Amino acid sequence: MKLPRQVFLFLVSFFALINGWAQDKPNIVFILSDDAGYADFGFQGSKEFKTPELDKFAKNSVLFTQAYVSAAVCGPSRAGLLTGKYQQKFGFEENNVPMV
Numbered sequence: 001m002k003l004p005r006q007v008f009l010f011l012v013s014f015f016a017l018i019n020g021w022a023q024d025k026p027n028i029v030f031i032l033s034d035d036a037g038y039a040d041f042g043f044q045g046s047k048e049f050k051t052p053e054l055d056k057f058a059k060n061s062v063l064f065t066q067a068y069v070s071a072a073v074c075g076p077s078r079a080g081l082l083t084g085k086y087q088q089k090f091g092f093e094e095n096n097v098p099m100v
Helices: 005-023 052-059 074-083
Strands: none
Touching: none
């Protein structure tokens, strides 16, 4: 299939514009920590676990202090994050889901 010249030029211009726009936006680093409690990091007050690099990162970044997960255990919580759905809607409520 051959694209008409106008469509091709529009697409090239559009993607160049998007690329230039994306360069002005900040980088986002998303860190997911499994099986960690609220105070299991130095920047949250832990004296037991040493997390100096995460502490520096938290000090120089935006720190969100309230967050919620859709499950209390890791597997369903990851499934909810990856799909954007409540895991109960597709049968993944617990870690010990039998394989079909």
